[in-house]
Amino acid sequence: MALDRSDVTNIAELARLEIAEADIPQYQTDLSNILDLVEQMNAVNTDDVQPMAHPTDAVQRLRKDEVTETNQREKYMACAPAKEEGLFLVPKVIE
Amino acid sequence: MSLHNLTISEISAGLEKGDFTSVEITQHLLDRIKQFDGELNSFITVNDEQALADAKAADERRAAGNATPWTGVPIAHKDLFCTEGTITSCASKMLSNFVPPYDATVVENFKKEGAVCLGKTNMDEFAMGSSNENSFYGPCKNPWDKERVAGGSSGGSAVAVAARLVPGATATDTGGSIRQPAAFNGLTGLKPTYGRCSRWGMVAYASSLDQAGPIARTAEDAAMMLNVMASFDTKDSTSVDAEKPDYTATLSNDIKGKVIGLPKEFFRDDLDPAITETVRNAIAEFEKLGCEVKEISLPNTHLAVPAYYVDAPAECSANLSRMDGVRFGHRCEDPQDLNDLYKRSRGEGFGAEVKRRIMVGTHALSAGFYDAYYAKAQKLRRLIKDDFVAAFEGVDFIMAPVTPTPAFKIGEKTDDPVAMYMEDIFTLSLNLAGLPGMSVPAGEVNGLPVGLQIIGNYWNEAGMLNMAHQFQQVTDHHTHAPQGIE
Numbered sequence: 001m002a003l004d005r006s007d008v009t010n011i012a013e014l015a016r017l018e019i020a021e022a023d024i025p026q027y028q029t030d031l032s033n034i035l036d037l038v039e040q041m042n043a044v045n046t047d048d049v050q051p052m053a054h055p056t057d058a059v060q061r062l063r064k065d066e067v068t069e070t071n072q073r074e075k076y077m078a079c080a081p082a083k084e085e086g087l088f089l090v091p092k093v094i095e
Numbered sequence: 096m097s098l099h100n101l102t103i104s105e106i107s108a109g110l111e112k113g114d115f116t117s118v119e120i121t122q123h124l125l126d127r128i129k130q131f132d133g134e135l136n137s138f139i140t141v142n143d144e145q146a147l148a149d150a151k152a153a154d155e156r157r158a159a160g161n162a163t164p165w166t167g168v169p170i171a172h173k174d175l176f177c178t179e180g181t182i183t184s185c186a187s188k189m190l191s192n193f194v195p196p197y198d199a200t201v202v203e204n205f206k207k208e209g210a211v212c213l214g215k216t217n218m219d220e221f222a223m224g225s226s227n228e229n230s231f232y233g234p235c236k237n238p239w240d241k242e243r244v245a246g247g248s249s250g251g252s253a254v255a256v257a258a259r260l261v262p263g264a265t266a267t268d269t270g271g272s273i274r275q276p277a278a279f280n281g282l283t284g285l286k287p288t289y290g291r292c293s294r295w296g297m298v299a300y301a302s303s304l305d306q307a308g309p310i311a312r313t314a315e316d317a318a319m320m321l322n323v324m325a326s327f328d329t330k331d332s333t334s335v336d337a338e339k340p341d342y343t344a345t346l347s348n349d350i351k352g353k354v355i356g357l358p359k360e361f362f363r364d365d366l367d368p369a370i371t372e373t374v375r376n377a378i379a380e381f382e383k384l385g386c387e388v389k390e391i392s393l394p395n396t397h398l399a400v401p402a403y404y405v406d407a408p409a410e411c412s413a414n415l416s417r418m419d420g421v422r423f424g425h426r427c428e429d430p431q432d433l434n435d436l437y438k439r440s441r442g443e444g445f446g447a448e449v450k451r452r453i454m455v456g457t458h459a460l461s462a463g464f465y466d467a468y469y470a471k472a473q474k475l476r477r478l479i480k481d482d483f484v485a486a487f488e489g490v491d492f493i494m495a496p497v498t499p500t501p502a503f504k505i506g507e508k509t510d511d512p513v514a515m516y517m518e519d520i521f522t523l524s525l526n527l528a529g530l531p532g533m534s535v536p537a538g539e540v541n542g543l544p545v546g547l548q549i550i551g552n553y554w555n556e557a558g559m560l561n562m563a564h565q566f567q568q569v570t571d572h573h574t575h576a577p578q579g580i581e
Binding site for chain 1: 290332401419423430438451455457461476553
């Protein structure tokens, strides 16, 4: 499947990735080649095959709805790049 | 014998006998890292002070009489296991400033035993790669030939062990990232059954495929490491509450009568004849030990590469969405709005291969393409798994090469992502099926190590380690060391 320039910019936008203009042709080639590779999947008819959800058919465990962690806000926020008064800072979203 | 040539089991015995202290061997290995790692680049972070403090504490614990076999034994962790207080970069600019507030369960398990962590090892960025060339910190070099790649993604763990900078290192395997670098460096590496080791605190790449495991020099050492690494953990919802044996207890079992299947799809005519011969010679040793060998077929093997390169990118595109410049990691300068913050932080923080996989995954999961890509890949996983399940009805183990070639030259495949993906043809199918696999040194071709892959049935890590250990009792490939690092 050959991707054109706008496909690449659309995908990058969906993925929230800034891509330099100059790099778009290379991504176009690389992603098209990768999609060609994965299209080998289509050679097999899988109409009657159940998708695999877990290799050993394990299911989600449930636990009691109890508090198991203590609040450690400051410790967990220490690695945040921008914070103030226990809140993460982002550019203004609501006018 | 020099301290750095000792195996984990020998170090453990030496510490117990009082032949040397943990501080002595830790200092010796830290000195070697200073001497050799400037060129090899196997470590991203070296914890000199912390390691020596931990070694001193380990010596005191031993003196107090409550040591375990691991107390004072030096190890290293792949730089995607979270280590509280020590940068965990995943070899990415995105996490180059990330100091985790907690330890991964695997890290915690080693700490409880009193093991000494020397530092964090180099890798492909976010474990995406087969050569360790996709590292923000530069490629790690193969000590057998420094113009060649370390393998990946756990290249730093493998090189540090091969160069005798540390006797064992943790690693992770999503599509071959333990077995392939172990093979390229003449080491013993084991990817356990999916769910055997906790993924808590491992930076996620593809959660349904990721599994932690050991890289060491011998099967005995790998068994000792797995004894610590494997644990049931309620903090990982996919951790399986299966019985955990003592993996060292059955190493000496007789392997006579074990049936080994050789899948014809893994011994193709176009494979490098030197690899086939080396692997077949290794398998002949098992026949001498009384094993029976027969040909089998895994007819859907050729679907593993395409299925993997849909599934893994799809999962990574979701997992890496958490890197948004808000809560941790790289944040761009002066963001204009929220979208700009996300796009530039991610655009600046991720390298080219990570971006490629995020975009492939985003495309595969986007509206209108989901059934054709992601759902299809999950159906192929079922077919690939069913092949193995059928094969294991007639054999105890499956053996094959680990890689189609020995370590290739640095830069040889960097311009062609698809050529790089084909490196993984013999390792991916196990991850898709969730099965355990090992790489065991089988000999060298033109001075470069070649690995034998031992594939076991679900939860049969102990059986695989038994096979590998018995092989290592009658061969000496695993004792070979690269030149120039004495």
